Amino acid sequence: MKNQYFIVHQITNTSSCKKTSRCGKSGMTAALNAVMNGGLTGGGAVAAQKTVLITGVSRGLGKALAVEIAKRGHSVIGCSRSQEKLDSLQSELCSGPSSSSSSSEKHLFLNADVCSNSGVQELARVVMEKKGVPDIIVNNAGTINKNNRLWEVPEEEFNAVIDTNLKGIANMLRHFIPLMIEKKQGILVNMSSGWGRSAAAQVAPYCASKWAVEGLTKSVAKELPAGMAIVALNPGVINTEMLQSCFGSSSGMYQAPDSWAPKAADMILNLTVADNGASLSV
Numbered sequence: 001m002k003n004q005y006f007i008v009h010q011i012t013n014t015s016s017c018k019k020t021s022r023c024g025k026s027g028m029t030a031a032l033n034a035v036m037n038g039g040l041t042g043g044g045a046v047a048a049q050k051t052v053l054i055t056g057v058s059r060g061l062g063k064a065l066a067v068e069i070a071k072r073g074h075s076v077i078g079c080s081r082s083q084e085k086l087d088s089l090q091s092e093l094c095s096g097p098s099s100s101s102s103s104s105e106k107h108l109f110l111n112a113d114v115c116s117n118s119g120v121q122e123l124a125r126v127v128m129e130k131k132g133v134p135d136i137i138v139n140n141a142g143t144i145n146k147n148n149r150l151w152e153v154p155e156e157e158f159n160a161v162i163d164t165n166l167k168g169i170a171n172m173l174r175h176f177i178p179l180m181i182e183k184k185q186g187i188l189v190n191m192s193s194g195w196g197r198s199a200a201a202q203v204a205p206y207c208a209s210k211w212a213v214e215g216l217t218k219s220v221a222k223e224l225p226a227g228m229a230i231v232a233l234n235p236g237v238i239n240t241e242m243l244q245s246c247f248g249s250s251s252g253m254y255q256a257p258d259s260w261a262p263k264a265a266d267m268i269l270n271l272t273v274a275d276n277g278a279s280l281s282v
């Protein structure tokens with residue numbers, strides 16, 4: 001107990017903890033979570049190595065998060081539909097200054113479309129074969145409709161938003177939750193949005209999908225057994241291709257994915273079962 005107090009006291013004074021506080025969690029809660037997780041981030045202490053599966057790692061938030069989490073010594077499993085970008089991320093992570101001969105086996109990047117239930121089933125099979133059950137899954141893959149009033153959004157575009165943002169997450173949960181239940185542990189993060197909690201003109205399909213992500217997350221939280229947690233995470237406003245699609249040139253005023261990723265990684269790596277059902281913001 002004394003030791004725990006000492007650790008909590010130490011990490012509430014690190015810059016990593018201050019960053020987490022800005023993410024909406026108190027420094028003390030984040031510190032306690034870090035202790036409960038059996039590891040610390042920042043402050044020079046080494047965190048327990050985790051396996052983190054992130055969907056949509058070819059660009060934007062997913063890529064920045066994958067790079068940040070790998071930099072911290074964790075093992076990353078990533079997927080997207082662009083093989084070329086997956087290959088380039090694999091080389092980036094396996095040929096950096098901190099890479100070793102085992103780096104190429106540490107991370108796993110797979111071509112998978114979250115909209116395809118059978119594709120996600122195959123993803124789960126390969127992940128189990130090569131890495132086992134992930135400790136954390138970040139359901140990040142997403143898409144947005146081109147700015148338009150709802151009645152001007154083509155049916156295929158509306159469907160693509162729902163198929164990716166909502167049904168894509170459901171596909172991931174369908175195939176990975178039973179594996180986590182068997183292991184009796186697992187943290188699931190569903191990428192939501194400010195527009196999953198508020199509304200805006202021209203992005204009704206996207207808002208509908210993210211409000212649905214919030215509802216789905218809270219329902220599933222009530223179904224999970226002890227030892228597991230699922231949360232909805234609003235990442236904030238970050239300058240990615242998706243933001244450029246809806247904000248145009250003013251997206252340049254917002255933070256870059258690389259500056260966002262350390263705060264997001266602090267938060268995601270420190271989630272615990274106590275967070276089950278929460279709607280959080282970076």
Ligand SMILES: NC(=O)c1ccc[n+]([C@@H]2O[C@H](COP(=O)([O-])OP(=O)(O)OC[C@H]3O[C@@H](n4cnc5c(N)ncnc54)[C@H](OP(=O)(O)O)[C@@H]3O)[C@@H](O)[C@H]2O)c1
Pocket residue numbers: 055056057058059060061062079080081082085112113114115139140141142143164168191192193194234235236237238239240241242243
């Ligand atoms: N940027 C923001 O300000 C912001 C704000 C609120 C919420 N978000 C949420 O954060 C998440 C990431 O957004 P972002 O801004 O990084 O978007 P982005 O730059 O457009 O990147 C989206 C990623 O999702 C992948 N993806 C899309 N459809 C997929 C599919 N069917 N299967 C697998 N991967 C797929 C894309 O890869 P491929 O195309 O290569 O498959 C890409 O890697 C999204 O859920 C978004 O709604 C972002």
